[in-house]
Amino acid sequence: MAANEELIAVAKEFGTPVYVYDANKIKEQYNKLTTAFEHTNAKFFYACKSLTNINILKYMHSLGANLDCVSIQEVKLGLKAGFAPEQIMFTPNCVDFEEIVEGKELNVHINIDNISILERFGNRFGNSYPVCIRLNPHIMAGGNYKISTGHIDSKFGISIHQLRHIERIVKSTGLHVNGLHMHTGSEIKDIGVFLTGLDVMLDVATRFPDIEFIDLGSGFKVPYQETDMETDVKTLGERIAETFDKYEQETGKKPDVWFEPGKYLVSESGDFIVKANVIKHTTATVFVGVNSGFNHLIRPMFYEAYHKIENLSNPHGADRIYTVVGNICETDTFAWDRKIAEVRESDFLVFRNAGAYGFEMSSNFNSRLKPAEVLLLDDKKLLIRKRDTFEDLLKNQVEVL
Known part of the structure; x- marks a missing residue:
């Protein structure tokens, strides 16, 4: 898991929302498995449905992992990333x-x-x-x-x-x-x-x-x-x-x-950084409205998944109780009544354990743009997916009218 200062630097350089993956954590998790099963004839096939960025696949291959695929497109991505056919389970x-x-x-x-x-x-x-x-x-x-x-x-x-x-x-x-x-x-x-x-x-x-x-x-x-x-x-x-x-x-x-x-290898490596757009007081609740929604991280809405949320910009602020919500025109609550260091508008917040089924399940709902992805590897911050542009929303549409 990357240090807070490094995550703030990523947010400032690449903007938010942004997914950040720490290669060292992926390697640590993979080594933990190979060590645990060293007395068996064990092979590990990374379940790439959790995160299929081609750079993550190439990194998994470099560690010695095989690949588990659930679609023919994942199979082709695996082959493109350098996996041999015998290393792929379909x-x-x-x-x-x-x-x-x-x-x-x-x-x-x-x-x-x-x-x-x-x-x-x-x-x-x-x-x-x-x-x-x-x-x-x-x-x-x-x-x-x-x-x-x-x-x-x-x-x-x-x-x-x-x-x-x-x-x-x-x-x-x-x-x-x-x-x-x-x-x-x-x-x-x-x-x-x-x-x-x-x-x-x-x-x-x-x-x-x-x-x-x-x-x-x-x-x-x-x-x-x-x-x-x-x-x-x-x-x-x-x-x-x-x-x-x-x-x-x-x-x-x-x-x-x-x-x-899948999740075991990449979940803890991932952080999802957003920006607090508004602090909204109602008669019953204090909302933090962020510049994302379930179009970027659906797990909390889909199956009540918990993600720890921290304030990167004000980590030592007094704890307050917030309900963290997104900017989608649907109910898109990330967390109810969550204790977080005092949040101010424009603060950067981070969702921990966001490496698995985060970006992978994202969408362009509400015609919102998908976020960027960044890999932290050997003290470098590598952009491994560009943020969507407006043109990306139209690239496969056929204008007939």
């Missing part, structure tokens, strides 16, 4: 079959999460191209129902209760299954979720002789508040190593274990 959901075929033609790992798509792939390609199967283990996990993906009502994965159906497809088409995958959600604090899921996956793996890897997804928790606990990846690494050692003793096989961290 896990689409509810896409046209031809998008999966395109992924196959690009030679990346294909992860299929639908019975009908599995059958179509097997009928078309037989055993000529290996696939991973995404299973739904029916494990409820995650910090919010909207980011839980392994429960019985989830659209993701093939139910473990449909294994006989999967086996029939594999037998009739000759499909080559080389991996099993699960992902139960985000913000998982209890490592037991991963261990329970691993037990399920290893049990299923005994039905498929050519399994090379078990992909446990991710969902590692990062702390947003001082009282938050993060996922104990060190203990999880030790427990998973023990489980795989036991499995090897019992079966003679030891598949790799794959993970797909």
